[in-house]
Amino acid sequence: MRKLCTLIAMAVAALATAAVAQQKSASDAIAEYRAMLADGNPAELFEAKGEDLWKQKRGPKKASLEQCNLGKGAGVVKGAFVELPRWFADTGRVQDLESRLLTCMETLQGFDSKAIIQTPFGKGEQANIEGLVAWISAQSRGLRFNLSQTHVAETTAFELGKRAFFYRAGPYDFSCASCHGQEGKRIRLQDLPDLTKNPGDGVGFAAWPAYRVSSGELWGMQRRLNDCFRQQRFPYPGYTSDVTIALGVYMGVNARGAESIAPALKR
Amino acid sequence: MADPMRIRAQATGDKTTVRVLMSHEMETGLRKDASGKAIPAWYIQEVTAQLNGKTVMTAQWGPSVAKNPFLQFSIKGAKAGDKIAMTWVDNRGEKRSDEATVS
Numbered sequence: 001m002r003k004l005c006t007l008i009a010m011a012v013a014a015l016a017t018a019a020v021a022q023q024k025s026a027s028d029a030i031a032e033y034r035a036m037l038a039d040g041n042p043a044e045l046f047e048a049k050g051e052d053l054w055k056q057k058r059g060p061k062k063a064s065l066e067q068c069n070l071g072k073g074a075g076v077v078k079g080a081f082v083e084l085p086r087w088f089a090d091t092g093r094v095q096d097l098e099s100r101l102l103t104c105m106e107t108l109q110g111f112d113s114k115a116i117i118q119t120p121f122g123k124g125e126q127a128n129i130e131g132l133v134a135w136i137s138a139q140s141r142g143l144r145f146n147l148s149q150t151h152v153a154e155t156t157a158f159e160l161g162k163r164a165f166f167y168r169a170g171p172y173d174f175s176c177a178s179c180h181g182q183e184g185k186r187i188r189l190q191d192l193p194d195l196t197k198n199p200g201d202g203v204g205f206a207a208w209p210a211y212r213v214s215s216g217e218l219w220g221m222q223r224r225l226n227d228c229f230r231q232q233r234f235p236y237p238g239y240t241s242d243v244t245i246a247l248g249v250y251m252g253v254n255a256r257g258a259e260s261i262a263p264a265l266k267r
Numbered sequence: 268m269a270d271p272m273r274i275r276a277q278a279t280g281d282k283t284t285v286r287v288l289m290s291h292e293m294e295t296g297l298r299k300d301a302s303g304k305a306i307p308a309w310y311i312q313e314v315t316a317q318l319n320g321k322t323v324m325t326a327q328w329g330p331s332v333a334k335n336p337f338l339q340f341s342i343k344g345a346k347a348g349d350k351i352a353m354t355w356v357d358n359r360g361e362k363r364s365d366e367a368t369v370s
Contacts, residue, residue, distance in 0.1 A: 040337030044273045045290040216334035 026189050034265060043134055043211040043263035046218040050135025053128050059109030068104035070097070070136065081140035082260050085248045087151040094157040096248045097133055098222045099240035117239045121223050133209045133220040137262035144259050145206060147252045154249065157242075161250025164243050165195070174232040176247070180204075190267065195251050202261035205251040210264040218263065221248055274367035276351045283345040283369055285316065287338045287353050295330040310358055314338065317352040318345055345369050 054065045054077075070080035071088065085096035091103055102113040111125060119126045149155050168175040179185060180195040193204035209220045219227075225244045229236050237243045270290035277284050289311065296308025308330055316324040323342055345351070347369050354364040 037337075040286060040288050040339070042288060042290075042335035042337070044288055045270060045335060048273065049270055049290075 027191065030189055030267075037213060038265050041211055041263070041265045042216075043138075043209075043218055043265065046131045046134035046211070047138045047263065048135075050131035050133070050138075053131050054135060059105065059111045061108065061110035063108045063110070065101075065104050065108060065132070067108060068101070070100055077136055077139045079140055079143055081137045081262070082143045082145045083147060085157070085245050085252060086148050087153045092153075094151075094153050094245055094249060096221060096240070096245045097136060098129060098220050099245060101129055101132055101136075102240060121219075121226070122217055130209075130218045130220060134218050134263045137209050137260065140260055141262065142259060144257050145252055145255045147249065147256060149253060157246045157249040158253050160243065161246035161248070164247055165250055170233045172233055174234075176228060176232075178232075195254060198255050198258050201259035202264065203258070205248075205255040206258040206260045207262060207264040207266070209262050210266045212266050214267055219266075269361060269363040272353055272355075272363065272365040274351060274353055274365055276345070276349075276367050276369040278345060278347050278369050281343055283342045283349075285340055285342060285351055289336050289338070289355060289363075291335065291355070291357065293330070293332055293334045293336065297330075308358060311336070311355045312358050313356045315354045316340070316342075317350075317354075318342060319350050320352070 054068075057064050067074045069075075069088075069090075070077060071083055071086050072080045081097060084100065085094050087094050088100065088103075093099070095103065102116060105111040105116070105125070106113040116125045116129070122130070147154075149158060165176040166181075168178070175181075177196065179187065179192050183194045185192040185194075193199035195204050199205075205221075208224050209218060210224075211218050222239055222244060225247060226236050226239075272290065273288040275286045277286075291311055292309055293311065294306050294309040296305065298306045300306050310330045310332065311328050314324075314326040314328060315322060324340060326338075328336075342351075349369040350366055351369060352364060352366045354362060356362045
């Protein structure tokens with residue numbers, strides 16, 4: 001190796017920091033670890049892939065997604081993410097980003113949305129959706145959540161989401177609110193945001209989609225919710241099902257005014 | 268073909284900091300899939316950095332490097348507008364090269 005260069009391996013740096021961190025509180029050390037990783041957030045790789053997928057002609061109809069209406073008009077991506085989920089007149093549904101993408105992939109590109117719903121996370125077209133949500137959310141980075149509650153379907157979805165959030169059931173008698181209904185709670189070393197109100201900029205709803213370092217995957221909100229249902233030992237209600245979208249509306253409306261940092265970086 | 272790398276190269280005075288994010292599975296060969304079969308090893312073995320076509324660094328990597336690896340290093344003497352080219356080769360012989368301009 002030439003003397004011109006210094007090679008800094010991430011792993012070595014992480015070990016060194018861990019040793020120093022003994023004197024600090026655990027959450028300080030975690031914040032430091034996150035800051036270090038944030039410089040090279042692999043979500044960027046998914047963003048690049050997503051941008052390409054948006055513009056590429058694909059599917060049985062050999063069309064791109066560039067005419068997809070995410071709520072701000074056909075093809076408008078910037079700022080769309082922080083207004084989702086919202087009501088769409090053409091489908092007559094409240095849709096989040098992922099269900100809206102399914103609509104566009106079906107109508108514009110000719111994909112079978114039912115087949116994509118059945119596809120496991122991270123496989124086939126589901127893996128492509130991960131790239132797309134990373135890029136689309138990145139186009140609204142730094143903007144503040146501003147979900148509409150003007151249509152009756154949107155207010156209904158909020159109420160449904162609220163009830164689902166506080167609904168206790170399952171073998172553990174758990175609800176979303178058991179973990180995310182109070183401030184200052186944590187699971188092991190993970191701070192839990194209080195999602196019944198605005199938890200702040202870049203926290204909770206404003207931090208997803210995100211790259212999970214532990215699994216090396218990019219998770220959209222649907223996959224995140226899937227994991228919450230799994231941890232509550234609930235049956236998963238289905239990809240882009242009404243209850244998952246309603247929970248998105250509930251959290252999104254509560255997060256009004258919070259700055260989106262998506263795609264973020266998670267443990 | 269493999270997904271593109273993200274390369275950023277920032278010059279401050281004489282020192283240029285290069286940050287590279289690579290898209291790779293980096294399978295160790297020690298993990299097993301759902302049916303209990305070992306997942307074959309698949310990782311980047313060689314990384315090369317070139318400044319204006321001249322090799323300034325080579326690195327040999329192994330299976331202990333994380334998935335989607337991040338690499339940061341600095342070069343002396345590079346100027347804004349210079350070309351940084353990165354190449355990796357994995358143990359399957361697949362390779363990927365990307366280029367960035369120093370800013």
